[in-house]
Amino acid sequence: xxxxxxxxxxxxxxxxxIERRLKLAGYDVATYPSAQQLLDRLSDNERLGCILLxxxxxxxxxPELQNRLSELGSTLPIVFLTGYADTATAVRAIKAGAEDFLxxxxxxxxxxxxxxRAIARHGAVRSQRSKLDSHRSLLARLTPRERQVFELIVRGxxxxxxxxxxxxTERTVKAHRHQVMEKMQxxxxxxxxxxxxxxxxxxxxxDADR
Numbered sequence: 121x122x123x124x125x126x127x128x129x130x131x132x133x134x135x136x137x138i139e140r141r142l143k144l145a146g147y148d149v150a151t152y153p154s155a156q157q158l159l160d161r162l163s164d165n166e167r168l169g170c171i172l173l174x175x176x177x178x179x180x181x182x183p184e185l186q187n188r189l190s191e192l193g194s195t196l197p198i199v200f201l202t203g204y205a206d207t208a209t210a211v212r213a214i215k216a217g218a219e220d221f222l223x224x225x226x227x228x229x230x231x232x233x234x235x236x237r238a239i240a241r242h243g244a245v246r247s248q249r250s251k252l253d254s255h256r257s258l259l260a261r262l263t264p265r266e267r268q269v270f271e272l273i274v275r276g277x278x279x280x281x282x283x284x285x286x287x288x289t290e291r292t293v294k295a296h297r298h299q300v301m302e303k304m305q306x307x308x309x310x311x312x313x314x315x316x317x318x319x320x321x322x323x324x325x326x327d328a329d330r
Contacts, residue, residue, distance in 0.1 A: 123239040124148040124169035126196070128158050128185070130177045138172065145232055155180035159188065166196055168246065170219065170238035175202040175209060183209065186216055195245045197238035201226060255315050258304050266303070269296040273309065274316035 125147045129135050135151040142149045148169075152158045156179055158171070171189075175182040186198055197219040200210070210221040219238040222230065262270060265286075272282045279297065283290045306312050316322050 122146055122148070122168075123242070124150060124167045125235060125239075126158055126162075126169065126171045127151045128153075128155055128171060128177065128182070129174040129201075130154065131174075141228060141231075142235075147235070154178060155182070155185035155188075158185065162194070162196075166194065166246075168239060168243055170197045170199060170235060170242060172199050172201055172235070175200055175206070175213075176204060183213055183216070186213060186218065190217065195242060195249065197241050197245075199234045199238050201231075252318060255304075255319055259315075259319065259321075261303050262300065266296050266300050269293060270300045270304070270312070270316075271321060273297060273300065274313045274322060 125142050127135055127138055127142075127149060129138070129151075130153050132153070135153070139149045139151055148167075150161070152161070155173075155177060159180075173182045173185065180188065182200060182202075189196065189198075198213075198217070199219050200213050200221045201224060202209075202221075203224040205223045213221055219241060220234040222234060259267075259270075268286060269282060272285065277285070279290045279293045283293045286293070301307070301312065304312060304315060306315065313322075
């Protein structure tokens with residue numbers, strides 16, 4: 121799977137060697153001698169890829185960069201690569217969402233496996249985020265009344281209950297229900313409920329449900 125690997129390490133000879141190794145494997149590579157340089161050059165529109173990150177680097181450390189990227193909402197997976205085996209740091213990094221924590225020297229096979237897994241995960245996360253964005257834009261197209269009907273449908277209310285709650289007729293609710301299904305581009309109640317769960321709609325009670 122192709123992708124862009126961001127290599128952050130203050131050792132110039134290591135950056136050169138790892139860039140060569142990764143390019144031979146078919147990856148695009150960007151190298152940075154410091155965490156700040158990565159932050160300065162990373163765009164909002166992240167390409168499919170991952171970050172290969174040293175733990176001990178001047179300025180912002182690897183774990184500090186991990187925290188900063190998390191705060192910025194970056195979805196790029198991080199593979200830590202360090203010359204200093206430190207179990208406590210490794211555990212904290214993994215708990216904070218790092219894809220892997222490798223100790224130098226690392227075999228090409230082990231490194232490539234970790235990078236491949238990280239990039240595959242990034243692809244899955246991006247796909248999921250794209251679907252969510254699509255669902256949000258569809259939801260935004262509903263009228264206020266359709267949104268009320270939507271929120272009551274996904275909470276299991278039947279047309280008669282919705283009509284009573286909204287002070288309208290079952291026929292009107294059926295019409296709204298049809299519009300909701302069309303606008304949300306679904307063919308079943310199960311699909312609609314699944315979208316509501318992903319968007320967090322079921323986690324908050326609307327005025328229509330009080």
